[in-house]
Amino acid sequence: MMNDFAETRAFAKVNLTLDVLKKRADGYHELSTVMQTIDLYDELYADFSHEDIAVTADFDLPEGSVAYRAAHEYARRTGCGGAHIKIRAHIPEMAGLGGSSADGAGVLRLMQRRYGAMSGAELYSLAAELGSDVPFLLHGATALCRGRGERIEPLPDINLCYLIVKPAEGISTRQLFSALTPPYGEGRSEQAAAAIRAGDMDALAAAVSNGLAKAAEKELGSIAEIKRRLKSAGALAAEMSGSGSACFGIFETLAQAQRAAETFRDMAFCHACAGIGNTEQM
Incomplete structure (x- = not known):
């Protein structure tokens, strides 16, 4: 049954x-x-x-x-x-x-x-x-x-640990894309994909980027400040995710991400976590 x-x-x-x-x-x-x-x-x-x-x-x-x-x-x-x-x-x-x-x-x-x-x-x-x-x-x-x-x-699995930080304010995806004007700048996705295939963490960290970040930072100044604080807390790379307003820092270990989280208690949301594999059966 x-x-x-x-x-x-x-x-x-x-x-x-x-x-x-x-x-x-x-x-x-x-x-x-x-x-x-x-x-x-x-x-x-x-x-x-x-x-x-x-x-x-x-x-x-x-x-x-x-x-x-x-x-x-x-x-x-x-x-x-x-x-x-x-x-x-x-x-x-x-x-x-x-x-x-x-x-x-x-x-x-x-x-x-x-x-x-x-x-x-x-x-x-x-x-x-x-x-x-x-x-x-x-x-x-x-x-x-x-x-x-x-x-x-x-792409191949790559073990990454993150600290996710979000301010209280959010950003409208529709408004953010509407504010974009060309030229849009060079992309780094192919560079990041190549780094993941090679298992090269340093090259991946160098490729982390977001073409929406500048427009988002104009709308919400705390995004640039969160990225700066993540790097100061030891993140290998820090960037906004998607259309924001959450940002992430990449850390070598989950313990490092958890320690860094202690410095973001003033934020609306803070979560240390790891990347995961296929979710289809979960």
């Missing part, structure tokens, strides 16, 4: 690099980014004993959220049974850590494990429609992603 209850973890990500290459005809920006999932996650719980679809959370979840659309679109396209899904959040909002996309990917994993009503290609296509980071976050690990983020090239 099939169990009516299931759960999964929806892991956050960091952008080790984020290159903005050009603005496309469809209004989106062409990106190249190296991402890694990290040991920071929301918890998702599903009850499949219901006939309808419902998604709730311990925070204000809008009806048009990625998680809500993931559940409803999966059911609409497949005609599968129902699910009541509850999200317990730990990933901060408006942080550039992929929280809403991770929740959407987690919902898709739960629905697919229960009903298996989509092919791998169909599931991936739906993920890409839901959001730029959702396809990557279906599986996680480390990857070089291109386009809007939907073209994924897996």
Whole structure:
């Protein structure tokens, strides 16, 4: 007899690099980014004993959220049974850590494990429609992603330890991209990917970058200050993740990241963690 209850973890990500290459005809920006999932996650719980679809959370979840659309679109396209899904959040909002996309990917994993009503290609296509980071976050690990983020090239696992720091203020992704004007600058994603393939930590640290950081720092001055403090605390590299406002520092060990966290008690969010591998079965 099939169990009516299931759960999964929806892991956050960091952008080790984020290159903005050009603005496309469809209004989106062409990106190249190296991402890694990290040991920071929301918890998702599903009850499949219901006939309808419902998604709730311990925070204000809008009806048009990625998680809500993931559940409803999966059911609409497949005609599968129902699910009541509850999200317990730990990933901060408006942080550039992929929280809403991770929740959407987690919902898709739960629905697919229960009903298996989509092919791998169909599931991936739906993920890409839901959001730029959702396809990557279906599986996680480390990857070089291109386009809007939907073209994924897996990279070897590399053991990285992070300190994630976020100020109280967030940044609107839409507003940040709207403020960008060419030229967009040189990208470092290919350099970072090559460093990961070679297992060269020094080269990777030198490649860490974010093409949105300057625009974000103009909007929120604390981002530059957090990056400076991370480097002062011993980070090999420090940068903003995604569209911010969270920043990360890379440390040689988790213990070093945890010690550095003691100097950020004035911040709204601070979390020492490690990068993790494939999240598909979690």
